[in-house]
Amino acid sequence: MSARTVIVTGCSSGIGLALAVKLAKDQLKRFKVVATMRDLGKRRRLEDAAGDALNNTLEIKELDVCSEDSICTCLNSIPERKVDILVNNAGMGLIGPVECQSIDTIKMVFDTNFFGLTRLVKEILPDMKRRQNGHIVVMSSVMGIHGLLFNDVYSASKFAVEGFCESLAIQALKFNINISLIEPGPVFTEFETKLYEDAAKMDLSSTDQETAKMFQQLYLPYSEKVFHALGQTAEDVAEHTVKVITSEKPPFRYQTNNLYIPFTTLKFADPTGNMHVDTFYKMVFQHDRIFNASLNLIKLLRWRSRNNPGGKHF
Template sequence: MARRNVLITGCSSGIGLAIAVKMAKDEQKRFKVFATMRNLAKKEPLEAAAGHRLGKTLEIKQLDVCDEQSIKTCVNSIPDRRIDVLVSNAGMGLIGPIECQSIEEMKTVMDTNFFGLVRLLKEILPDMKRRKSGHIVIISSVMGIQGILFNDVYAASKFAVEGFCESLAIQALKFKLQLSLIEPGPVVTEFERKVFEDGMKMDLSAADEETAEMFTNIYLKNYKQIFQSLGQSAEDVAEHTVKIILAENPPFRHQTNTLYTPMTTLKYADPNGDLPIDIFYKMVFQHDKIFSASLNFIKLLRWRSRKSFDLGKPSQ
C-alpha cells in the first residue's frame, strides 16, 4: 500500500500535535506526516512527542495559514506537491461580550479560522482535483452547528467553515474527493487554557453592568466545570480523526464527543430554531443549580464518551 502524504496545520500543541504524532507513529507506517506551524520556535514539544519518528515518518515545516506565500512555499517543498490528506486544524478562539472586542480582533479570528482554510484549499485543491484523489479533513467544532453564549465571533467563524464545506462537498464528489468535518465539543488543551486566560483578563468597561456580571459570574465561573465534565483530551480527538481518515467511506460530519451530541440534536428537533435557544437560556438563567448538578453527574459517566466507535472497514 502506498504511503499517504498528510499535511497538518497548527501542530505546535493540542489537537494538531496529537494528530501528527498519532499518524507518524502508525504501526503500519501508512503515512508520511508534514506537521506544520506558524512559528517554528514552538516546535520542541512536537519534536519530543515524535521521538525517533522525527525525520522519518514526520517532518516539521513552517506554514502560516494567514500568509498565501507561506502556504505556497510549504506545498512546493513537498515532493511532487502531492498531498493525499489535508488536515486543516490551525485556529484561534475568542470569548466575551462583543462590546469589549475590537473589530480587528474579530477579523483576526475570521482570517485564521475561515480564510485560513480557504487559502489552503486554493493552493491544494487544484492538485487533488487533477489527480481525482484526496481527503480534506477540517477540525471544526460543535459551535459550527450551534452557537454558545459569549462565543459569538468564534461560532460565526465555524459556521462559515461549515457552510463553505457543505457547498464544496458537492463539487468534491464530482472529482472523487472526500471531505470530512470533525466536530469536537470542549477539548482540554493549551488552546482552551489561553482562551480562558484571555477572557479572565478582558477589559469589561465597555459592557453594561448586567452583561459584565453575566460573563464573569455565569460564563467564566462555569467554564472550568464544563471542561472538566464534558472535555475530551487532544488524544481522544486525534483517535477519532485518524479513524475517519482510515474509513472506507468517511462521513461528511463526525462529532467526537457523545456526551455533547444531545445538545446539538436540539438544533434539528425544531425547524423554527427556538428550542435550543430556549433550553440554553433556561439552563443558564433559570435552572443553573440543576445545570451544575448535571455536570457533576456527567463526571460519573465519563467512561461512556471513551467507548470505541466503529466506522466500518478501514480503507486499504
C-alpha cells in the same frame, strides 16, 4: 501501497501535535506526515513527542495559514506538491462580550479560522482534482452547529467553515474527493487554557454592568464545570480523527464527543430554532441547579468508567 502524504496545520501543541504524532507512528506506516506550524521556534514539543518518527515518517515545516506566500512555499517543498490528505487544524479562539472585542481582533479570528482554510483549499484542491483523489479534513467545532453564549465571533467563524465545506463537498465528490468536518466539544488543550486565562483578565469597560457580571460570574464558572464534565483530551480527539481518515467511506460530519450530541440535536429538531435558543436560555438562567447537578452526575459516571476497566467509557 505507498504511504499517503498528510499535511497537518497548527502542530505546535494540542490536537494538531497529537494527531501528527499519532499518524506518524501508525504501525502500518500508511502516512508520511508534514507537520506544520506558524512559528518554528515552538517545534521542540513536537520533536520530543515524535521521537524516532522525526525525519522518518514525520517532518516539520513552517506554514502560516494567514499568508498565501507561506502556504505556497510549504507546498512547493513537497515532492510534486502531492498532498493526499489535508488536515486543517490551525485556529484561533475568542470569547467575551462582542462590544468588548475590537474589529481588528474579530477579523483576525476569521482570517485564521475561515480564510486560512480557504487559502489552503484554493492551493490544494486543484491538484486533488487532477489526480481524482484526496481527503480534506477540517477541525471544526460543535459551535459550528450551534451558537454558545459569549462565543459569538468564534462560533460565527466555525459556522462559515461549516457552510463552506458543506457547499464544497458536493462538487468535491465529483472528483472522488472527500471532505470531513471533525466537531469536538470542549477539549483540554493549552489553546483553551490560555483563552480562558485571557478572558478572565479582559477589559469589560465597554459593556454594561449586567453583561459584565453575567460573563464573569456565570459564564466563566459554568465553562469550567462543562470542561471538567464533558471535556476530552487532545489525544482522544486525535484518535477519533484517525478513524475518520482511515475510514473506507469517511463521514462528512463527525462529532468526537457523544455526550454533546443531545445539545447539537436540538438544532435540527425544530426548524424555527426556538427550541434550541429557549433550551439553552433556560439551562443557563432558570434551571442552573438542575444543569449543575447533571454535570456533576456525568462527571461521576465518567470517573467510575475510567476506574472500571470492564465498564462503558463515556
